[in-house]
Amino acid sequence: MTQNAVRAALPDGRREPASDEDPKEGPSDGDGGDAPASGADGGRRPRRGRRLLKWSAAVLALLIAGSATAGYLYYQRLNDNLEKDPLNLGDSKVAEPTPNAAGQTPLNILLIGSDARDSEENQQLGGARETFGSTPLADVQMLVHLSADRTNMSVISMPRDTLVHIPKCTDPDDGTVYPASNGRVMTNRSLGHGGPGCTVATWQELTGIHIDHFVMVDFAGVVSMADAVGGVPVCVDANIHSRTSDGKGSGLKLEKGTTDIRGEQALQWLRTRYGFEDGSDLARAEAQHMYMSSLVRRLRENATLSSPNKLRRLAEKATEALTVDPGLGTVKELYDLSTELRKVAPERITMTTMPNRYVGARVEPTEDAEKLFRLVREDIALDGKDAKPEKAEEKVPGDPAAADAEIAVQVRNGTRTDTLAAAPGRTSTVAGVLRDKGFAEATADTTGSLSEERTVVRYPSADLEGDARRVAEALGIPASAVKRSTDVSGVTLVVGADWREGTAYEAPGEDDETPESAHALNGADDEACMHVDPAFTW
Incomplete structure (x- = not known):
């Protein structure tokens, strides 16, 4: 030496x-x-x-x-x-959020639970032997939003049977191109279109929320990590056994009251549908929120995790269980993310389920869902304890607007609601207003009506952003209602339910309350208890 x-x-x-x-x-x-x-x-x-x-x-x-x-x-x-996969397999991108006045930006992480039965352990834990080696489904999807100032956290769960448009995705391993879905399909299928990056692309398309990272875990991962943590307390208001007469159900069996669950029992809790509430995926989401809230509290309170051996075991189990995007591809990057997440106290964590309505046996997002997405896009705390954050001055588009007379604008009628038919003649009226203001290329699309809660201007690519903003400015539409979307081929003005009559647009006052239909659960609520269907008691 x-x-x-x-x-x-x-x-x-x-x-x-x-x-x-x-x-x-x-x-x-x-x-x-x-x-x-x-x-x-x-x-x-x-x-x-x-x-x-x-x-x-x-x-x-x-x-x-x-x-x-x-x-x-x-x-x-x-x-x-750590297994690593690309973050976004779709073609379209969603702009990163504008920093607040202090230069801070929020973080959005998509948590994905895979039902993959690609190993003997996963097959044994997941059951359904006939599905061994089949295309995995994203049966758990939760968006975690960490506020720019790191004072609060919002979580939105999307039921696995939500009907969505899955965009075109390209498999990074073999180059297979999965075309955009023909119509709406269940969101959990997105994972089979090349991997978790397609689930990310699907979320971005639906919500307009820029996603920074994803973390995916399978059955075996849930079990091993639950064991490493040492148990998580959950509550049921009656004895429960999740098993139907024909053998369906997770097999969860608990006594009334609070129980510390771990290992396979934790997986059963997270997968239980038969026995909770009305037996739907919505009830399962509530149970998952209870588990996550309890897990956060347990990790913050559990002094035994200060043991080097226990921490090492948790680190090994966690890294073996996770698939992440390259931005979280090292232990240091995961640790840095956890440090950011730990800044939020449990009482400032809000768990929600995407507001939805039934379409046959499936569900679809409602107007309240778009409101929830907007609150996240604008970094507004779902617990109502924050004032609307001050924002930095909006960036000027890189490509300036063309002359008004040269901007082609298509006007569509989006005034239809759940209770009201589309207001007649709105496309012709508003297109006429635009032409009177000098937009000679404004045309009315009368082929059908849409359902849009608020008037919005959409554009497909960055080179048309300036044109879209100019159209909004001329009509008094706020800049927050100008959105990039691959659903349009040019600048498109959708006249929403907030402009059913008249020629002058009046922007409605902002309602920043979390919708009741989101079933919010506070992260500090340690008295929540799942209601058990009497048909599943013992």
Whole structure:
């Protein structure tokens, strides 16, 4: 080992003393003292204390170097445990949110629970032997929104049977192109269109929310991580056994009251549909929210996780269980994210389910869902405890608007609601208003009506953003209602239910209350209890 290596291993390059005694005083037997000793030839003989000192320093340097190497190798092993997939497999992108006045931006992370039965363990845990090796489904989807100022967190669950348009996605492994869905299909199928990046693309298309990261976990991962944490408390208001007469159900069996669940029992809780509330995916989402809230509280309160061995076990189980995007592809990046998330107290966490209505046996987003998405896009706390954040001045589009007379605008009627038919003649009227203002290329699309709660101007690509903003400005439509979308081929004005009559648009006052239909649960609520269907008690 070189002298430089030895120096690097010790503070300030100093040599370590050979014993615990004060180095200024020689050992009691005189060996290694400061006074030189003479040899038989009258010269200076080697001092054993100096030799011991050098050997001690060398051994210490070797131990430090060995420990550092072991730590590095262990760190690399944890990094290698993480499976990584691209963030977004779709063609369209959603603009990143505008920073607030302090220059801070929110974080949006999509949590995905896969029902993959791609291993013997996952098949055993998931059941349904006939589905072994089949295309996985994204049966759990939750968007976690961390506010720009890191004071609050919002979670939105989307039921797995929500009908959505899945955009075109390209599999990064073999280049397979999955065309955009022909009509609406269940959102959980998005995972089979190339991977979690297509689920991200589907969410962005539906919500207009820019997603920064995703984290995906499978059955085995849920079980191993629940074991590593040491149990999570959940509550039922009666004894429950989730099993139907024909053998369906998760198999969850609990007594009335609060129980610490772990391992396979935790997976059963998260998957239970038969036995909770009305037996729907909506009830399952409520149960998942209860589990997540309790998990957060347990992690913050559980002092046993200060044990290095328990932390190491949790780190190993977590990294083995997760698939992440490259932006979270190292333990350090995951740790940094967890540090940001830990800044939020449980009482500032709000769990919600996307407002929806039934379409046959499936569900679709409602107007309240769009309102919930807007609150997240605008970084408004769902618990109502924050004032609307001050925003920095909006960025000017890179491509300026064309002359008004050269901007082609298509006007569509979106005034239809759940209770009212579309207001007649709105496209012709509003197109006429635009032409009167100098937009000679404004045309009315009378092919059908849409349902749009608020008037919106959409554009398909960045080069038309300036034109879209100019149209909104001319009509007094707020800039927040100008949105990029691949559903249109040019600048498109959709006259919403907020402009059913008249020629002058009046922007409605902003309602920033979380819709009741979102079934909000506060993260600090430790008294929540799942209602058990009497048909599943024992």
